[in-house]
Amino acid sequence: MTDHNNSEEEYMTTDQVALFLNRSKGSIYNYVKEELLTPVADHPKWKMRKTTLFRKSEVEQFREKLTKPGITTLEAAKELGIEYTALMPFIYNGTLQADRKIFQGKERHFIKKEELSCFKNSEVFRNFLERKKKNKRATQDGWILFQRLINPESNVMARIMELNENQSLVITEEDEQFPIEEIVQRGFMAQHPITDMPYITRKGYAKFKFFKPYSIHSDIFQVIDYLYQLITHKNVKIVVEHSFIYLDIKPVFLEGMSQDFFSILNSGLYEGKVEQQPSGVSIDSDLEPLYLNVPSHLKQLIKEKAKKENKTIEELSIQALIKGLND
Numbered sequence: 001m002t003d004h005n006n007s008e009e010e011y012m013t014t015d016q017v018a019l020f021l022n023r024s025k026g027s028i029y030n031y032v033k034e035e036l037l038t039p040v041a042d043h044p045k046w047k048m049r050k051t052t053l054f055r056k057s058e059v060e061q062f063r064e065k066l067t068k069p070g071i072t073t074l075e076a077a078k079e080l081g082i083e084y085t086a087l088m089p090f091i092y093n094g095t096l097q098a099d100r101k102i103f104q105g106k107e108r109h110f111i112k113k114e115e116l117s118c119f120k121n122s123e124v125f126r127n128f129l130e131r132k133k134k135n136k137r138a139t140q141d142g143w144i145l146f147q148r149l150i151n152p153e154s155n156v157m158a159r160i161m162e163l164n165e166n167q168s169l170v171i172t173e174e175d176e177q178f179p180i181e182e183i184v185q186r187g188f189m190a191q192h193p194i195t196d197m198p199y200i201t202r203k204g205y206a207k208f209k210f211f212k213p214y215s216i217h218s219d220i221f222q223v224i225d226y227l228y229q230l231i232t233h234k235n236v237k238i239v240v241e242h243s244f245i246y247l248d249i250k251p252v253f254l255e256g257m258s259q260d261f262f263s264i265l266n267s268g269l270y271e272g273k274v275e276q277q278p279s280g281v282s283i284d285s286d287l288e289p290l291y292l293n294v295p296s297h298l299k300q301l302i303k304e305k306a307k308k309e310n311k312t313i314e315e316l317s318i319q320a321l322i323k324g325l326n327d
Contacts, residue, residue: 011040011053021063037062069101070110080120085199086128092203094313095124095306122307143168143180143190144233145240146224150191158188159216171216192225197232200250204285205237206272208247208265212240219264220245226261230254249283257281 017037018025031037032052040053071079076096077087090096091109096119098109119125149158149170160180162169168180170188178186210220227236227249237248247268254261262276265283275282294302306316 010056012056012059014052014054017054017059020059021066031062068103068110070099070112071116073098073109073111076111076116079116080125082128083199085201088201089203090119090124090312093315094303095119095122097303124307124312143183144194144228145238146221147228148191148221148225149183149188151187152189153187157191157216159221161216173216192229194228195232197234200231200235200252202251202285204272204287205248205250206274206283206285207270208249208268209270210245210247210268212243212245219260220268223261223264226254226257251284253277253280253282255280 012020014025014028018028021028028037032039037054038058040055073087073091074084077084080087087096091098091111096111097115098111100107101110102108103110143160143163145160145163147160149160150156151158156172156174158170158172158176160168161171163180169177170180170183171177183189213220224236224238224247231250231252231254235250235252237246239246239248249272257280259276262274262281265281266274272286273282273284275284302313302316306313309316311319
C-alpha cells in the first residue's frame with residue numbers, strides 16, 4: 001500500500017498537470033507534441049487504463065521554465081506609467097538594474113521586483129517625472145516653446161517665447177504680447193501643426209548653445225521650426241537659461257537641409273557632430289562605447305554614489321574618468 005501511494009505521488013495525470021501549470025489541457029497536448037513534456041509509457045496504470053501520466057519531478061522542472069525570471073520591460077513601463085522607449089535608456093545606462101535571461105526561447109531583459117521598487121522611489125525617477133510634467137505643460141493644447149504661429153486673416157506671425165509652469169508669453173511681429181490661453185481667441189493657430197513621430201532611441205545628443213535672440217524672425221528660431229517639423233519636439237530638448245538657448249538634438253539625418261541650416265547649427269555646436277552631406281545634414285552625438293568589467297563592490301559603490309548625486313551611472317562614470325585623466 002505504501003509503495004502504491006509513493007508511486008501515485010511521483011506521477012500526475014493530464015488534468016493534474018494542467019491545473020499545476022495553470023494551463024489548458026490543449027496546451028499540455030501541445031507541450032507533448034513539441035517534446036517539452038514526455039508522457040510515461042511504462043507505468044502500470046497507463047498500461048491498464050491508457051491514462052497519460054507524467055513524472056511529477058519533470059513537470060516541476062518544466063514549471064520553472066514557464067515562470068518568468070522577473071518583471072518584463074513592458075510590464076515595468078506600465079507599472080511606472082511611462083512609455084517603453086522612455087524606460088529603456090535607464091536600463092542601458094545602468095540606473096535601473098535589469099538582467100538579460102532566456103525565457104521561452106528568447107533573450108529578454110528582466111527586472112527584479114525590489115529593483116523596480118527602488119527605482120520607482122528614486123530621486124532620478126522623480127526628476128524624470130518632473131521633467132515629463134514640464135514637457136506636458138509645454139505641449140498642452142498643442143503648444144510648444146518657440147512654436148511659430150500665424151493669424152490667417154491678418155497674416156501676422158507670432159511666436160511662443162516663454163512657456164513654463166509659472167507663465168507663458170506669445171509675442172507677435174508687431175510686438176504685441178499675450179498668454180497662450182488667448183492664442184485661439186486672438187485668431188492665431190500653429191503655422192506647422194505638431195506631427196506624431198516616434199522617439200529616436202539612438203544614444204546621446206548633439207548639443208548646441210545660442211544667444212537667445214530678441215527677434216522672433218531670428219535664424220535660430222527658423223532652425224527650431226525646421227526641427228519641430230522634421231523630427232518633432234520629442235527629439236529636441238530646449239532649455240533657456242539667462243540669455244542662452246541650450247538645444248539638444250537626437251542623432252538623425254535631415255534630408256534636404258541647406259548649407260545655411262548647417263552653418264547655423266555648426267556655429268553653436270559644443271558637443272557632438274554636425275556634418276554637411278550632399279543630400280542633407282547629419283547630426284550625431286560623439287558617444288563611443290567603452291565596455292568595462294569591474295568588481296561587484298565597485299559597481300555597487302558607483303550605483304550608490306550616482307543615486308546620491310542624482311546622476312545616471314553613465315554620467316557619474318564619465319565625470320570620474322574626466323577628473324581622473326585631468327588630475
